[in-house]
Amino acid sequence: MMKKYFWTLIVGLLSVGQVSAVDKNAPNVLFIMVDDLRPELGAYGKTVIKSPNIDKLANEGVMFTNAYVNVPVCGASRASMMTGLRPNKKRFRTFYARADEDAENAKTLFGYLxxxxxxxxxxxxxxxxxxxxxxxxxxxxxxxxxxxxxxxRNYVLEENIARFGRVKKGPPFESADVEDNAYFDGMIADHAIEALSDAKSLDQPFFMAVGFVKPHLPFNAPKRYWDLYNERDIELADNPFQPTNAPVRAVHGWGELRKFDGIPKKPKLVSDDMARKLIHGYYASVSYVDAQVGKVLGELDALGLSDNTIVFLLGDHGWSLGEHGLWAKHSPFDHATKTPLIVRLPSQKENPAATGAAHGLVEFVDIFPTILELTKQPKLDQLQGSSFVAQIRDPKAPGKTAVFPRYQLAEVIKTEDYALTEWYGKQGKMLARMLYDHRVDPEETHNVAEEPEYSDVVEDLHNQLVAMMESR
Incomplete structure (x- = not known):
């Protein structure tokens, strides 16, 4: 496999300019990203989910319980994360956003490394x-x-392939009695295992990024993972309604799911039966990905690479499973903007005292500077986030006082206690806002932005938000 990569490697090195000499004993980085992943994992207290491999990783490292993306949509989130630049009204806005177009002069994390x-x-x-x-x-x-x-879309059942082809969207889920590598994520795990074996012989450290595509729609996974759950026992969201007093702008039509066969096209809730099937499919997809993560981490151990490899595992954003009547990301609510983040240092694997849950706030523009500090690489002026290495070293260390997601016209500030969202028009006029008090309302069911007792909170958060908007 190394031979077929040789010339591609040389071309790649020439294309990024002068290559510095790094200490060959510098730590490796295994960077695992999971699409549309909620903190719906055993390690996060969601015991219905079967995620033993990710749970094991969390127990061996630091699990961040308040990690927020900076924009809840695939392309924009990944471009922002990999450049360390915040999204704004012109940059990193949509699912097809590209770093090399929206920030063409910026260095990426992988390019800099x-x-x-x-x-x-x-x-x-x-x-x-x-x-x-x-x-x-x-x-x-x-x-x-x-x-x-x-x-x-990766359907494997012949009836779905025959009816919908390889491109047209078919049903929003599929359960086939096949091996793991019949679907994409099993193929990705197989490839990662080969790549790790090749990387072991390199005379330089590696940054290996492995991106799993489930539990992104459609919720397709081998039958064995569907069989882990009894659909009759699946509980539906207990807040399948818009928050009281929430502005109309908080509502969206979750068009991503509506494009799949069997989902109502009109703006109404899916049936309870369909909701359970969708949640079942999501759970199965998470367990399927968890198994692939286990294979990759197992190979890392088997090759003796864990002793000098930093492991990151994270989602690119969250996903709503019926909460607020939504079935997508694309919103400022916590279910869309919060996602798992787990970091394991080589030293932590053998030192349980240095592990645990970090409850301090972090945001994904912080990942780039964090990896630079962990790998002892020079700082980069373009970065707009800050390293959270202190929390990795000591999970009890404080996090940020505030983080700042945004989506389309919605600007968000989240603190330890509150979440304020404000919508702004093209001329900078505020169109609507909502505030949730997470101390008493963590599920964000009641907008208190206009209640008199919260006026000082709203003013303070608004001023912080405006200052951030003006700085990026």
Whole structure:
């Protein structure tokens, strides 16, 4: 496998300019990203979910319980994270946003590490568009969706392929009695295992990014993972309604799901039976991905690479499973903007006292500077986040006082106690707002923005939000 990568590696190194000499004993980074992942995992207290491998990783490292993306949509979230730049009204807005177009002069995390002398490679879904900043990797990114002409929806049952083809969206879920690598994420895990074996022989540290595509729609997973759950026992969201006093702008039509066969096209709730099937499919997809994560981490151990490899595992954003009547990301609510983040240092694997849950706030523009500090690489002036290494070293250390997601016209500030969202028009006029008191309303069911007792809170958060908007 190394031979077929040789010339691609040389071309990649030449394309990013001068390569610095990095200490060959510098730590490796295994960066695992999971699409549309909620903190719906055993380690996060959601015991209905079967996620033993991710739970084990969390127990061996630091699990962040208040980690927020900066924009809850695939392309924009990934481009912001990989450049360390915040989204704004003109940059990183949509699912097809690209770093090399929205911030063409910015360095990416992987491009910068390549320049420092790291071997960098990507497999699966890391950047939303595989061509985004492609020359900054050491070797060309690998995507399972290119195998055998298979479309990105990845149905394997013949009835779905015959009826809907490889591209047209069919049902929002599929359960096939097949091996794990019949679906994309099993292929991605297989490729990652090969790549780790090859990387072991490199005379340089590596940054390996592995992007799993489930539990993104459609919720397709091998039958064995569906069989882990009894659909009759699945509980529906207990707040399937818009928050009281919430502005109309907080509502959206979850069009991503409506495009699939069997989902009502009109703006109404799905039936309870369909809701349970969707949640069942989501759970099965999470367990399927968890198994693939276990395979990759197992290979890391088997190769003896865990002793010098930092592991990151995270989602690119969350996903609503009927909460507020929504079935998507694309919103300022916590279910869309909060996602798992787990970091394991080599030293933590053998030192349980240095592990635990970090409850301090972090946001995803902080990931780039954090990895630079952990790998002892030079700082980069473009970065707008700040390192959270202190929390990795000591989970009880404080986090940020506030984090700042945004989506389309919605600007958000989240603190330890509150979440304020304000919508702004093109001329800068505020159109609507909502405030949730997470101390008493963590599920964000009652908008208190206009209640007199919260006026001082609203003013303070508004001023912080405006200052952030003006700075980015």
């Amino acid at each position: 390549t320049e420092q002398g790291y071997h960098t490679q990507s497999m699966g879904k890391i950047m939303h568009d595989a061509g985004d900043s492609v020359s900054q990797w050491s070797i060309a990114p690998w995507k399972s969706s290119s195998i055998g002409g298979m479309g990105h």
